[in-house]
Amino acid sequence: MEADHKRLDGLLDAAFADSEHIDMASYDQFRQGLLKHIGLEEKILLPLAQKLRGGEPLPMAAKLRLDHGALASLLVPAPTKSIARAIRTILSSHNPLEEGPNGVYEQCKNLAGEEAARVLEELVSAKDVPVATRLDTPKVMQGVRRALARAGFDETMLDDE
Ligand SMILES: [Fe+2]
Ligand SMILES: [Fe+2]
Numbered sequence: 001m002e003a004d005h006k007r008l009d010g011l012l013d014a015a016f017a018d019s020e021h022i023d024m025a026s027y028d029q030f031r032q033g034l035l036k037h038i039g040l041e042e043k044i045l046l047p048l049a050q051k052l053r054g055g056e057p058l059p060m061a062a063k064l065r066l067d068h069g070a071l072a073s074l075l076v077p078a079p080t081k082s083i084a085r086a087i088r089t090i091l092s093s094h095n096p097l098e099e100g101p102n103g104v105y106e107q108c109k110n111l112a113g114e115e116a117a118r119v120l121e122e123l124v125s126a127k128d129v130p131v132a133t134r135l136d137t138p139k140v141m142q143g144v145r146r147a148l149a150r151a152g153f154d155e156t157m158l159d160d161e
Pocket of ligand 2: 001005037041095098
């Protein structure tokens with residue numbers, strides 16, 4: 001999953017490598033990949049950790065879910081530079097919560113114990129998720145701003161293009 005963070009960072013960089021033009025093939029791969037990645041965390045990892053903790057969610061779970069909500073909302077409208085910047089801002093504080101010796105992935109691995117290999121297999125073999133169509137309306141952008149604010153991010157980072 002940490003390697004997937006790097007792969008996704010690379011796709012977002014590739015999409016915005018040329019300042020004049022967004023590479024939509026890379027962006028679509030990024031969008032599809034990030035939605036799948038978030039789905040694996042929300043549908044497999046976090047529920048598993050909660051179950052193994054006797055029904056008690058990981059302390060970080062609520063914050064991760066809010067970040068995921070903000071990220072998913074940013075993937076609904078067509079990409080712009082300010083949307084890419086907001087995604088990068090969130091990922092740069094979100095991914096460290098999951099990575100490393102004290103991160104959520106390590107916590108899940110420790111909780112899973114001997115089951116860890118089977119869980120990893122489940123994550124690796126998961127199918128692609130169907131991705132919702134892109135939508136550009138003022139209402140969508142209001143939703144993005146609300147999701148950013150709920151997760152504790154400054155929604156005005158979307159303002160300067
Ligand atoms: Fe995550
Ligand atoms: Fe992640």
